Amino acid sequence: MKTQQVLQRRLFLMGITMWLTIASSYAQVITRVLAPDDEIENYIPWYDPRERIPIVNTPFVDVEAVLLEDSLTGRVMPRIGIKQDIEVSTSDGQMIDKKNYSVWNMTLHSTNARSMSVRFDNTYLPSDAVMYIYNEDTRFVVGPIDSDDFKGGTFRSDYLNGEYVILSVFLPSSNISDDLEINLYTYDHGILAFDNYDEDFGTSAPCNVNIACDEGNGWECQSESVCKIIHSSIGNCTGSLINNDCCDITPYILTANHCTAGKPVDDYVFRFNYQSPQCSPNRETSPYQWIVYFGSEIRANWGGTDFSLLELEQEFETSPGISFSGWDRSGYIGNNTTIIHHPSGDVKKITFDNEPADIENDETINFPPNLVAGRYIRIELSNGNNGDFGVLEGGSSGAPYFNDNNRIYAQHTGGEHHNCNISFDKWAGRFNQSWEGNGTNATRLKNWLGASTNPNTMDCMASPYIDGPDILCSSEPKEFSFIRNMPCEKELTWSVDPPNLVSNPIDPGENPSDVVLIANDNVNGNVTLTATLSANGCNDVVLEHNFWVGVPEQPSYFLLAWYDPYMERLTLSVPPVPGASSYNWTVENQTYNNQGSYVKLRYEACPSELYDIRFSVSAVNECGESPRLYGRIERDCSFQPPMLTSPVTVYPNPSNASYVIVARKSEITENETTGQSTLKGELISIDGRTIKKFKLSNNGQYRFDDLNAGVYLLKMYDGNNISSIQKIIVF
Numbered sequence: 001m002k003t004q005q006v007l008q009r010r011l012f013l014m015g016i017t018m019w020l021t022i023a024s025s026y027a028q029v030i031t032r033v034l035a036p037d038d039e040i041e042n043y044i045p046w047y048d049p050r051e052r053i054p055i056v057n058t059p060f061v062d063v064e065a066v067l068l069e070d071s072l073t074g075r076v077m078p079r080i081g082i083k084q085d086i087e088v089s090t091s092d093g094q095m096i097d098k099k100n101y102s103v104w105n106m107t108l109h110s111t112n113a114r115s116m117s118v119r120f121d122n123t124y125l126p127s128d129a130v131m132y133i134y135n136e137d138t139r140f141v142v143g144p145i146d147s148d149d150f151k152g153g154t155f156r157s158d159y160l161n162g163e164y165v166i167l168s169v170f171l172p173s174s175n176i177s178d179d180l181e182i183n184l185y186t187y188d189h190g191i192l193a194f195d196n197y198d199e200d201f202g203t204s205a206p207c208n209v210n211i212a213c214d215e216g217n218g219w220e221c222q223s224e225s226v227c228k229i230i231h232s233s234i235g236n237c238t239g240s241l242i243n244n245d246c247c248d249i250t251p252y253i254l255t256a257n258h259c260t261a262g263k264p265v266d267d268y269v270f271r272f273n274y275q276s277p278q279c280s281p282n283r284e285t286s287p288y289q290w291i292v293y294f295g296s297e298i299r300a301n302w303g304g305t306d307f308s309l310l311e312l313e314q315e316f317e318t319s320p321g322i323s324f325s326g327w328d329r330s331g332y333i334g335n336n337t338t339i340i341h342h343p344s345g346d347v348k349k350i351t352f353d354n355e356p357a358d359i360e361n362d363e364t365i366n367f368p369p370n371l372v373a374g375r376y377i378r379i380e381l382s383n384g385n386n387g388d389f390g391v392l393e394g395g396s397s398g399a400p401y402f403n404d405n406n407r408i409y410a411q412h413t414g415g416e417h418h419n420c421n422i423s424f425d426k427w428a429g430r431f432n433q434s435w436e437g438n439g440t441n442a443t444r445l446k447n448w449l450g451a452s453t454n455p456n457t458m459d460c461m462a463s464p465y466i467d468g469p470d471i472l473c474s475s476e477p478k479e480f481s482f483i484r485n486m487p488c489e490k491e492l493t494w495s496v497d498p499p500n501l502v503s504n505p506i507d508p509g510e511n512p513s514d515v516v517l518i519a520n521d522n523v524n525g526n527v528t529l530t531a532t533l534s535a536n537g538c539n540d541v542v543l544e545h546n547f548w549v550g551v552p553e554q555p556s557y558f559l560l561a562w563y564d565p566y567m568e569r570l571t572l573s574v575p576p577v578p579g580a581s582s583y584n585w586t587v588e589n590q591t592y593n594n595q596g597s598y599v600k601l602r603y604e605a606c607p608s609e610l611y612d613i614r615f616s617v618s619a620v621n622e623c624g625e626s627p628r629l630y631g632r633i634e635r636d637c638s639f640q641p642p643m644l645t646s647p648v649t650v651y652p653n654p655s656n657a658s659y660v661i662v663a664r665k666s667e668i669t670e671n672e673t674t675g676q677s678t679l680k681g682e683l684i685s686i687d688g689r690t691i692k693k694f695k696l697s698n699n700g701q702y703r704f705d706d707l708n709a710g711v712y713l714l715k716m717y718d719g720n721n722i723s724s725i726q727k728i729i730v731f
Contacts, residue, residue, distance in 0.1 A: 029143065029144075029145050030144075030292075031140065031141070031142050031160075032141045033138075033140055034140075040134065041598055043132065044132045044134065044143075044168060045573055045575060045598065046168070047168070049690070051096065053105040054094050054107065055107045055109050056086075056092050056106060056109065057111070058086055058109065058110045067191075080159070080191070081116075081191060082191065083187075083189075085185065085186055086187060093105055093167065095180075101172050103168060103169065104168070107165070108164060110187070114190050114191060115190030115192060116160055116165050118156070118188075119185065119187060120150065120183065121183055121184075121186075122181070122183045123181060124147070124150070124181040126147065128172050130145070130170045131170075133145070133165050133166070133168075135161060135164060137162055137692075137693065138161035142158050151266075151313045156269075156295075158269075158292065161190075169182075205343065205391050206420065207383050207391060208346070208349040209349055209350050209351070210276045210278075210280075211340060213280075215350050219350065219402075221406075221462050222240075222400070222402060222460055223275075223340050223350075224273075224322055224323035225242070225324055226238060226239070226240050226400065227241065227270045227271055227272045228345060228395075230271060231263070231268055234264075235394070236342060236394075237395065238341045238398045239253040240325045240399070240400040242254045242324060242327060242408065243327070245452050245455050245458060246535065246538035247324075247461055250316075252311055252448060255397070256306050257301045257303050257429075259397050259398050261301060261308070267294075268294075270292065270312060272293075273321045274290055293314045296311060297310065300437065304372060304375055305376070305434040306411070306429040307431075307445070309448055318463035318465060319463060320463065320465075323461060324460065325400055326406065326407045326457065326460040326461070327407050327409070328409050328456070329445075330456040330457065333356055333359070333409055334356065334357075334404035335404050336353060337357055338406075339352075339353075339390075339396070339400070341399030342395050344395045345395040346395070351381065351392060353388055354386050355380070357377040357378060357401075357428075358378040358380075376428060377401070379425070379428070380426075381424060381426060383420050397414065398412060401428050406460060407458070409430065409432070410431055411429055412428050413427045413429055414427060415427050435450070452537040458487065461485055461487055463485065465545075466482055466529060467480065467481045468481065468547065470548065471547060471549075472519040472527070472550075473550065473622060474520060474522070476519065478516070479516050480514065480517065480545065482531045486533075491534045492513065494529070494532075495532070497530070501549045502518060502519055503520050515529070520549075523550055524549055524551055524553065524623075526546060526548055526549075526578060527548075528544050528545070529547065548579035548621070549579075550579070551623045552580040553619065554619070554627040555575070555617050555618070556629075558572065559598075571598065571599075572598060572617070572631075579619070581620060582595060582619075583595050583597055583620065585599050585616070586628075587601060587615040613632060614630070614632045615632070615633075647665050647718070648662050648679070648681070648696075648714075648716055648724070649662075650728055654730070655728075656731055659706070660707060660730065661704075662701065663701045664679065679696050679716060681694050683704060683714055683728075684714075691712070710730060711727060711728070712727070712728040713726075
């Protein structure tokens with residue numbers, strides 16, 4: 001087992017330095033699909049839409065040929081993507097020195113891909129670096145990703161819609177730029193675009209019941225332990241995060257051996273909280289609500305009961321929505337069976353059999369010949385009869401079978417094909433037989449789940465955590481509580497670091513699970529409150545809660561400060577400041593209070609050809625306001641966009657119609673090899689969002705329909721070079 005599990009609750013109101021620290025401990029890498037009114041800068045504060053990012057074009061992928069080969073070879077599981085070999089390294093991107101920091105960017109492009117996932121190998125991120133992967137058009141954003149997410153130099157991203165992905169790495173110091181090492185050897189050319197966030201959504205049998213329905217009441221702890229196991233080239237299974245007799249938060253996943261034996265479990269994706277938020281209508285949660293881990297190792301497995309015990313590779317963090325199922329190794333089956341699973345890879349469902357399971361050594365039961373006597377149980381699901389509901393399908397393999405004491409007593413192996421209207425037999429490997437398995441650590445559960453006390457049963461455990469404020473002001477006593485949620489007896493001790501920022505530290509009062517802290521006067525900084533849980537024969541469990549004391553720090557520098565003469569727009573940004581909940585901006589004597597860490601402003605008029613724009617910003621929280629940071633930027637009003645040399649004609653412009661047509665002129669450049677036009681365009685809204693990227697067709701026209709009233713910017717590129725920029729006005 002691991003010697004220690006360090007668990008931290010994520011804080012959202014932290015600065016860039018602290019944010020990098022928190023990101024390194026926040027193991028889940030989040031995938032977001034941004035809403036139309038959301039902006040990339042909200043997640044990637046160094047994002048600059050002006051930058052031209054180098055593009056690496058991958059070889060053409062013949063999707064039809066691959067799918068034909070799948071049909072000829074009898075492939076059963078539907079394919080998500082096609083794995084492709086590439087050789088891409090740091091030198092294929094661009095390092096930009098921003099004086100206070102550096103940014104490395106690169107675009108990977110796979111023609112006609114409907115989605116993409118990238119795999120890193122032999123990659124090194126400096127400890128303070130942060131990576132994001134995103135697609136501007138489809139609004140998919142994956143991250144933050146930091147050095148701790150790379151295990152042995154490897155990491156695999158989630159799928160992003162679109163035929164390109166942008167890799168962007170923030171390096172807080174130019175001195176560490178040379179330490180960055182990026183290597184991509186493979187990627188997945190997705191053949192599906194995720195109109196739903198997951199292509200398996202809605203594919204299970206209609207009689208299956210969402211876990212959010214009334215049938216799931218009372219199963220919340222068990223449900224939060226169940227995850228969907230994914231591999232793009234293999235298919236889906238179900239697993240459950242399972243408790244051990246030390247309750248030490250080791251992230252063991254119980255699933256079926258046939259899901260893992262000989263499979264690339266280091267490349268598996270484990271997705272928790274993939275479920276419908278309500279019973280009906282059926283729908284998905286958004287990706288940012290999922291809790292996702294990448295990669296695992298096999299700790300024990302045995303074909304004799306078709307079990308496999310995995311341990312997640314990424315550093316694990318407890319959080320709401322994650323729990324650890326209990327189990328029963330006594331042999332008790334109970335009077336009924338409940339299964340929580342992902343049938344056909346669909347959102348989480350609950351299935352119920354209202355009769356005791358049959359044990360395989362019953363001679364009256366016709367068990368499959370490959371199932372050894374006594375090691376398996378059988379249930380007969382008769383959906384809609386005798387109180388039964390739901391069915392089991394492909395993707396349910398490895399799902400936990402719970403007895404009437406809400407403990408796992410088996411994991412799903414398989415059975416006859418499902419049907420909502422007909423009863424079918426299903427089989428599962430017995431937990432009590434897997435306990436001793438084949439007699440070795442690598443083939444039994446005992447040494448991993450019961451090495452300390454070897455109990456007969458263990459109960460479900462919701463995530464323990466420290467509950468308390470994120471900001472502590474002077475002379476205001478605040479209580480922090482350890483929410484135990486543990487079926488194991490442990491001794492609790494507290495510590496605080498650094499101790500000089502708080503007075504009266506570690507005063508447990510009447511309840512040792514609570515501690516009261518008071519911030520000292522005239523100080524500020526980050527404090528880590530630590531709860532350590534100890535028990536004989538078990539490794540310590542360490543949980544941490546970070547909070548800020550006092551007013552925020554002064555903003556350190558302006559991360560972005562630039563004026564776009566084409567858009568008449570000024571963007572100002574600072575790195576998120578430790579302890580800040582909002583920011584007060586002043587620009588040219590105009591105040592903008594309670595803002596985020598960046599502001600965007602429009603300047604309609606140019607009073608002179610050259611003058612300074614002066615601005616300042618302070619960080620604010622409930623304790624007060626930081627000192628202000630001052631800056632200025634030179635605004636050149638003599639600059640005029642090159643509107644007269646455009647190789648295209650735009651009409652009508654200005655327009656009171658809902659459409660605009662872009663037509664090529666005769667002098668358009670053609671590629672000497674193919675004879676095809678190399679002219680590309682990009683339409684940008686007034687707030688900097690790319691509305692559309694396009695190439696002119698053979699007839700030399702492109703039409704934009706349903707444009708809202710406003711000012712747009714049309715950028716034309718001849719190859720990778722900007723050939724013209726002009727405004728389009730729709731009223």
